Amino acid sequence: MSRTMLTGNVAAAWGARLAGIEYLPAFPITPQTEIIETISRWIETGEMDCRMTTLESEHSMVTAAGAAAAAGVRVFTATSSQGLLYGMEMLYTTAGWRAPFVLVNVSRGLSSPITLEPDHNDILAARDSGFLQLHCATCQEVLDGVLVAYRLAEDERVRLPVIVNMDGFHLSFTREPVEITDAAAAARFLPPFDPGNLGFRAGAPLSEAVAVLGGSPYSYFRYQVHLAALNAEAVFPSIAGEFHRAFGRPFPAVETYRCDDAEVVFVMMGSFATKAKAAVDRLREAGEAVGLVRPVMLRPFPSAALREALAGKRGIAVVDQNLSPGRGGVLHTEISAALQGCAGPSPVLASFVGGLGGREIASEEFCEMAAVARRAAAEGRAPEPRLLFTEAERKEMRNLQAIALARGARERRP
Amino acid sequence: MYRIRFHGRGGQGVKTASRILGTAFFLSGFEVQDAPRYGAERRGAPIFAYVRADRRPIHERGVIRDPGLVLVADETLVAISAASVLEGVGARTAFLVHSGEETQTWRDRLDLAGPVVTLPVAGPHGEGLEARYVGAACAAAAACLAGVVSLGAVEEAVREELEGLADEVIARNREHARWAYGLMEPLRGCVEPDPAHPAGPIPPPGWVELPFEDARVSAPATHAGVTSTLVKTGLWRTVRPVIEHARCRGCWWVCGSLCPDGVIGVDEAGRPWIDYDHCKGCMVCLSQCPNRAIDAIPERDARGAESAGGEK
Numbered sequence: 017m018s019r020t021m022l023t024g025n026v027a028a029a030w031g032a033r034l035a036g037i038e039y040l041p042a043f044p045i046t047p048q049t050e051i052i053e054t055i056s057r058w059i060e061t062g063e064m065d066c067r068m069t070t071l072e073s074e075h076s077m078v079t080a081a082g083a084a085a086a087a088g089v090r091v092f093t094a095t096s097s098q099g100l101l102y103g104m105e106m107l108y109t110t111a112g113w114r115a116p117f118v119l120v121n122v123s124r125g126l127s128s129p130i131t132l133e134p135d136h137n138d139i140l141a142a143r144d145s146g147f148l149q150l151h152c153a154t155c156q157e158v159l160d161g162v163l164v165a166y167r168l169a170e171d172e173r174v175r176l177p178v179i180v181n182m183d184g185f186h187l188s189f190t191r192e193p194v195e196i197t198d199a200a201a202a203a204r205f206l207p208p209f210d211p212g213n214l215g216f217r218a219g220a221p222l223s224e225a226v227a228v229l230g231g232s233p234y235s236y237f238r239y240q241v242h243l244a245a246l247n248a249e250a251v252f253p254s255i256a257g258e259f260h261r262a263f264g265r266p267f268p269a270v271e272t273y274r275c276d277d278a279e280v281v282f283v284m285m286g287s288f289a290t291k292a293k294a295a296v297d298r299l300r301e302a303g304e305a306v307g308l309v310r311p312v313m314l315r316p317f318p319s320a321a322l323r324e325a326l327a328g329k330r331g332i333a334v335v336d337q338n339l340s341p342g343r344g345g346v347l348h349t350e351i352s353a354a355l356q357g358c359a360g361p362s363p364v365l366a367s368f369v370g371g372l373g374g375r376e377i378a379s380e381e382f383c384e385m386a387a388v389a390r391r392a393a394a395e396g397r398a399p400e401p402r403l404l405f406t407e408a409e410r411k412e413m414r415n416l417q418a419i420a421l422a423r424g425a426r427e428r429r430p
Numbered sequence: 431m432y433r434i435r436f437h438g439r440g441g442q443g444v445k446t447a448s449r450i451l452g453t454a455f456f457l458s459g460f461e462v463q464d465a466p467r468y469g470a471e472r473r474g475a476p477i478f479a480y481v482r483a484d485r486r487p488i489h490e491r492g493v494i495r496d497p498g499l500v501l502v503a504d505e506t507l508v509a510i511s512a513a514s515v516l517e518g519v520g521a522r523t524a525f526l527v528h529s530g531e532e533t534q535t536w537r538d539r540l541d542l543a544g545p546v547v548t549l550p551v552a553g554p555h556g557e558g559l560e561a562r563y564v565g566a567a568c569a570a571a572a573a574c575l576a577g578v579v580s581l582g583a584v585e586e587a588v589r590e591e592l593e594g595l596a597d598e599v600i601a602r603n604r605e606h607a608r609w610a611y612g613l614m615e616p617l618r619g620c621v622e623p624d625p626a627h628p629a630g631p632i633p634p635p636g637w638v639e640l641p642f643e644d645a646r647v648s649a650p651a652t653h654a655g656v657t658s659t660l661v662k663t664g665l666w667r668t669v670r671p672v673i674e675h676a677r678c679r680g681c682w683w684v685c686g687s688l689c690p691d692g693v694i695g696v697d698e699a700g701r702p703w704i705d706y707d708h709c710k711g712c713m714v715c716l717s718q719c720p721n722r723a724i725d726a727i728p729e730r731d732a733r734g735a736e737s738a739g740g741e742k
């Protein structure tokens with residue numbers, strides 16, 4: 017098996033190709049479009065046997081994806097940011113249909129103000145939809161994640177749609193060496209879709225989108241989505257283990273890096289977590305016991321694996337590349353909840369919000385975050401949450417506001 | 431780790447250059463990361479791309495702030511602060527500029543501590559380096575300056591990255607790559623890999639508390655109609671339209687309304703004029719003028735004439 021230089025977008029397209037997808041409903045959006053362009057080229061050259069339809073919006077695109085999956089074919093689709101939000105109604109709806117398909121989201125910060133660069137508020141807006149979520153940190157993981165996602169989605173104990181997430185620019189447009197899995201081995205790992213009782217034909221109609229009143233049937237159906245998602249946590253290790261044996265690459269629900277003897281760890285999702293790895297190496301060289309814990313799976317939330325990874329740590333720096341206004345970092349909330357009521361001394365959590373709209377996180381900032389978490393552990397008290405924002409950035413903001421007359425306007429208008 | 435940044439204008443093949451170099455490193459057994467950084471996504475706008483290469487897996491990501499080598503495909507970018515070609519250029523950074531001027535002129539002008547090199551605009555046959563081959567030439571020059579990538583690997587990378595184009599185009603790109611690689615031979619290996627992390631104490635990041643500011647200030651609104659005039663998009667222009675008034679018949683509603691950027695005005699005498707601060711050089715006006723009254727002049731020459739006291 018040889019490696020090839022691929023962008024995250026092309027790696028996602030390879031994942032879809034190796035999964036033998038049969039239907040691709042599509043709508044373009046930066047920074048995702050290269051995925052559907054790549055697949056459409058392969059369809060044109062005959063390298064892929066797949067039906068592609070361009071829809072007039074992401075809302076229709078997700079509807080078409082769910083409908084085709086409910087008809088029993090293997091479906092792939094992709095979007096980003098505003099597009100994911102535009103299709104949001106149908107994310108909840110198709111998850112409720114229990115339609116198994118895979119959607120790749122290329123993370124990009126949400127309006128307003130509008131931007132092209134990544135953060136995780138788009139994908140986290142879909143957190144409670146019933147879609148499962150896998151968050152990738154490298155281009156290789158994007159390809160692997162698509163294959164794992166189909167196994168998870170189509171497992172009869174689960175049968176839910178899955179979002180595979182990658183960061184815009186930092187993965188989508190960045191090339192890295194990627195091992196393109198051998199097609200026959202991929203087909204052995206992921207056999208053709210067995211739709212079970214999905215599908216319809218004349219004489220065997222199927223009606224989705226049923227209405228229920230009174231709350232009881234509604235409770236039953238939505239809770240079944242929850243139970244199916246929880247099952248995904250239980251079946252994940254065996255699927256990931258099979259993947260590891262077949263391809264020699266791990267795909268854990270939670271990645272740990274130099275954690276075993278670590279006193280302080282970073283907790284982060286996505287490609288910015290590899291920057292944390294570089295900082296861990298730097299701190300280790302300086303003799304500090306620091307590591308990284310990275311949830312790859314966010315839904316279902318891998319509580320047990322996270323508790324195990326975080327057990328015995330003294331300080332935890334949770335770095336959220338998202339912001340829930342009025343609360344703070346979403347991952348910080350989730351990690352706090354997961355650690356509640358654990359046996360043994362509980363670690364002190366320090367909450368950081370950084371990387372919003374693709375803002376870089378410098379190596380020095382990781383080092384400082386580790387120092388803050390260590391001090392907090394020594395004092396036994398969590399520090400105030402912090403936005404990563406420097407004096408130089410504040411000055412730059414003042415310049416921009418001067419150009420926009422934001423300050424002058426304040427004086428001029430009553 | 432090698433950290434290499436290419437600067438150029440949209441359309442000059444800077445992304446291709448980064449991919450050729452990335453693939454050449456990869457073929458030489460390195461772990462590699464290469465990426466373009468898009469912005470305005472318009473021909474002529476300043477863009478850059480970067481390559482990281484290391485013997486170990488690369489965890490670092492994003493824009494390179496501390497390059498070991500910077501290559502500038504378009505010398506006019508050096509003076510444009512928004513293009514940030516000198517960002518992070520330190521004592522060890524090598525700097526290559528594609529330019530018709532003497533290397534010594536650039537050394538004096540930039541006053542950099544590291545090596546300064548020029549890639550002459552004369553090209554391999556002395557008849558001018560065509561813009562479309564600058565990318566391959568820059569990639570090959572970078573490979574030689576790093577000294578760990580063979581010319582064979584560069585030529586193979588050119589073939590892989592340009593796959594699908596005509597054989598003749600690939601052959602010409604390889605020829606330019608060979609030429610640039612050969613030119614850099616005396617400096618082979620002058621770019622050394624930098625350590626993974628800077629040595630010494632880790633400086634504090636300089637964080638500040640962000641105070642509350644009321645929405646009259648903190649909402650992302652622009653309170654003036656003139657902000658777009660502050661951005662000199664004319665800097666993106668590589669070719670300049672010049673109205674030849676002797677041939678112009680004053681039908682300004684033609685060029686004036688067809689200019690997609692709305693930068694052709696008309697004076698009191700009914701003569702059209704072009705706002706060069708914002709003309710992007712698309713040449714729509716030239717192609718639409720019914721009297722062929724608009725000429726195209728390479729921006730480099732037009733600026734040269736200006737600084738020599740010529741007509742503005």
Ligand code: SF4
Pocket residue numbers: 673677678679680681682683684685686702718719720721722723724
């Ligand atoms: S279209 Fe040509 S001739 Fe007419 S005003 Fe413009 S430059 Fe002059």
Ligand code: SF4
Pocket residue numbers: 671688689690691692693694704708709710711712713714715716
């Ligand atoms: S080249 Fe001509 S049409 Fe294009 S922006 Fe400049 S003035 Fe307008």
